[in-house]
Amino acid sequence: MYLTGIKIHSPQTVAEALGLLADLKNARILAGGTDILVDLKQGLTEAGDLISLKNIQKLKGIEKRGEIIRIGAITTPQEIHSNSLIRKHFPALAEAASFMASAQIRALATVGGNITSAVSSADLPPTLIAVGASVELRCSRSSRKIPLSEFFTGPRETVCRAGELLTAIFLPLPPPNTGISYKKFTLREANALSVASVASRLTLKDGKIKKAAIVLGAVAPTPVLALKASEFLQAKNPSPEVFEEAAAIAKEEGNPISDIRGSAWYRKELIQALTRRSLSEAFERARRKSKKKK
Amino acid sequence: MEQPKGTERIVVLSVNREEHSVAVGEGDTLLDVLRDKLRLTGTKKGCNLGVCGACTVLIDGEPKNSCLVLAASCEGTDITTIEGISKDSGLHPLQRAFINHGAIQCGFCTPGMVMSALALIKRHPNPQSEEIKEALSGNLCRCTGYTRILEAVKNWKKYEKTKDPPSHSYSWRVLKTLSRDEGIYLSRVSDSSCRDKLPHGL
Numbered sequence: 001m002y003l004t005g006i007k008i009h010s011p012q013t014v015a016e017a018l019g020l021l022a023d024l025k026n027a028r029i030l031a032g033g034t035d036i037l038v039d040l041k042q043g044l045t046e047a048g049d050l051i052s053l054k055n056i057q058k059l060k061g062i063e064k065r066g067e068i069i070r071i072g073a074i075t076t077p078q079e080i081h082s083n084s085l086i087r088k089h090f091p092a093l094a095e096a097a098s099f100m101a102s103a104q105i106r107a108l109a110t111v112g113g114n115i116t117s118a119v120s121s122a123d124l125p126p127t128l129i130a131v132g133a134s135v136e137l138r139c140s141r142s143s144r145k146i147p148l149s150e151f152f153t154g155p156r157e158t159v160c161r162a163g164e165l166l167t168a169i170f171l172p173l174p175p176p177n178t179g180i181s182y183k184k185f186t187l188r189e190a191n192a193l194s195v196a197s198v199a200s201r202l203t204l205k206d207g208k209i210k211k212a213a214i215v216l217g218a219v220a221p222t223p224v225l226a227l228k229a230s231e232f233l234q235a236k237n238p239s240p241e242v243f244e245e246a247a248a249i250a251k252e253e254g255n256p257i258s259d260i261r262g263s264a265w266y267r268k269e270l271i272q273a274l275t276r277r278s279l280s281e282a283f284e285r286a287r288r289k290s291k292k293k294k
Numbered sequence: 295m296e297q298p299k300g301t302e303r304i305v306v307l308s309v310n311r312e313e314h315s316v317a318v319g320e321g322d323t324l325l326d327v328l329r330d331k332l333r334l335t336g337t338k339k340g341c342n343l344g345v346c347g348a349c350t351v352l353i354d355g356e357p358k359n360s361c362l363v364l365a366a367s368c369e370g371t372d373i374t375t376i377e378g379i380s381k382d383s384g385l386h387p388l389q390r391a392f393i394n395h396g397a398i399q400c401g402f403c404t405p406g407m408v409m410s411a412l413a414l415i416k417r418h419p420n421p422q423s424e425e426i427k428e429a430l431s432g433n434l435c436r437c438t439g440y441t442r443i444l445e446a447v448k449n450w451k452k453y454e455k456t457k458d459p460p461s462h463s464y465s466w467r468v469l470k471t472l473s474r475d476e477g478i479y480l481s482r483v484s485d486s487s488c489r490d491k492l493p494h495g496l
Contacts, residue, residue, distance in 0.1 A: 102432020
């Protein structure tokens, strides 16, 4: 259980890190270490060279640039939870961060790691996808920005190519009268992976739903956008009955497996219940916001 | 000072307000360096995988699992372990609260519990039950059922002015079980429990 035979590289800039990634063929990224160090200790993965991102200032912190919030890739869940910009504009994201793992892990883990590990039960991606976040992927020669909804391709698989580094997450500020909510079900209240989770976002206009997005976590190989349920809500008058109907549609949009945390059948039931709760809360938040303005 | 071997290098770690120059390997976790090199064995190695919280230390005031932190990356940070929280006058009031509330049984989780609780009371000197549960949810205890630990943290302020229990007095030995007696040591000094006897010659 001691880590032997690894070499840590500690670049000071993104450019240096990208250079190392290009040069060292089998190098792995070390961000918070809460996944990779555990896997290395258990012999589940191998790595000779680890590129630590810890010293790269540009990958840290949360800032507002015009109508966009930028979250650096090695920002911790603890920082996301306590950040005033996130709490103001994306309270659901602050909540999602606060329910992750334990306090000790929340102070170590990173948002970039939570995304690039590509585990479908991860807590931050559903809400990030629901609000239309995109990620910046850089390599030594180029840089691209893609919507997070197109990032995941399978369990532990993403569109990230060899030599690419996820450097930042960009969140467009929500339009007026928007409410966002994240609900998850776990077997314990802390230190537990989601059995199922649902993030939803509703934007209201003149009493009707102008735009809706429902994202399901832990019920498919990747987080999935429940397209049919989201489209169903378009231009509808929000009501408990409408949300119930959308939840019934969303239930069929996951493709869960049975595992140690729950059966496929149970997960489908969870999707329905969590979608309904999440839509109600998103609606309440959107309405509260519009009331405040008036 | 110890000479670095092989791929080891010397790093300077600030532990309990003291600077230590120590030879560390690339993959050495802070936990292993604290225990094996600095002999600060109050910090416990439980799962070694970031789940149990027994290895919790404060890094720049935040509780973190020292088994998931590489020691070499801790240069320039301020590390506090269980050995660094007692004052000249004796135990930290939190430690006295743990003893008086019977919150220690085998004692193995105690140092981690105390460190997480310490981070909490620095933010919220009068924590409510829910806040305590939340703050300690990354620390597993297999003996106590947690109730006494919660009570100890909730009532810690009452022990700010009290004296340390006389750990070797007759009354202490009669009134407290041996395991609790050991528990104080676990949360107070370094190489006291039988688990932490170092092999001969080290």
